[in-house]
Amino acid sequence: MPDSSIYRPLPKVLLFDVNETLLDMGKLKRAVPKAFGNKHAFKQWFGLLLYYSLVDTVTGTYHPFGHIAEAALDMTADMLEEKRLSPTTKKELVGLLSQLPAHPDVPRGLQMLLDAGFRLVAFTNSPQLTLDAQLRYAGIIHFFERGLSVDEVQLYKPHFHTYQAALQTLGVAPTEVLLVAAHGWDVAGAQDAGLRSGFIARPGQTLYPLATPPTYQGKDLPSLARQIIG
Structure with a gap:
């Protein structure tokens, strides 16, 4: 849980990892x-x-x-x-x-965040065509403003420049963005780039104990969304 004694303005943009985070493998x-x-x-x-x-x-x-x-x-x-x-x-x-379905909790969580006024962007190591196909197949593409692939920089997450390129494309500062992921390495990479983070504890996933803890963490997307919305 986040430290409620520390004031943090709400992020403007939520970046979402895709494989395992949103999609059931x-x-x-x-x-x-x-x-x-x-x-x-x-x-x-x-x-x-x-x-x-x-x-x-x-x-x-x-x-x-x-x-x-x-x-x-x-x-x-x-x-x-x-x-x-x-x-x-x-x-x-x-x-x-x-051809992977969304986790059952994902549509509800995305709708909660969209209703709260956040910009939602998918952000993945997969190529752009694959990303678009994934979101369409899973029936969740309409929740997202756009999708971003590391193909643009030809570096894979969690490299620092992948997050920086996403920020530049979206025209936002690191402090205005929060990454949601089910992977400890993605959370660690985003935080190193100055972003905030939310960790979804999908079965079999864990945080990297030597990295800074995420800003938020929950068992599924709705529980994480409630924390982010506040």
Whole structure:
């Protein structure tokens, strides 16, 4: 919970991470282990996807998120000592990123925040076309003023410049923006860039204990929205 003794003016813009924060990845959590015949495959794959997006960033290389996702499937096969998937199967699995439903609590939480007068912007490591497809499929695209992709800067969150680029595009100062995410690394990155943050404690997600705690945290989006609205 935030410290109520500290006055903070309400943010103007709320940036929302997408995968896991807004969208339920249950389809992929079932499909990836099934494809490999290994119950550990999803965690291995998604961890590699995030890890090597950061490797691209720190080495000054850039590959689209979907390409890293496919490469991470090959790495998952090697690390789990399973057979590599066919190119068709890999594309089908990565394509599921665009076919994920919203978490049940998300529409209500977004409506609460929209009714309270906040500008809502989706902000993701996925390419712009993927982001648009995700929000349309999940039936939540109408809540957002716009969507932003790191494709513009060819660096992945939580790099400092990804948040700075978002601020510049939106024409706002860091103190006017709050990032909502279900990932401790995204929360840490946003706060390092001078933004406030809200952490949604989705199952299996946790904060980075060595980073500054988020401004707000809750079990779902409505509980977080109530804190933000005040």
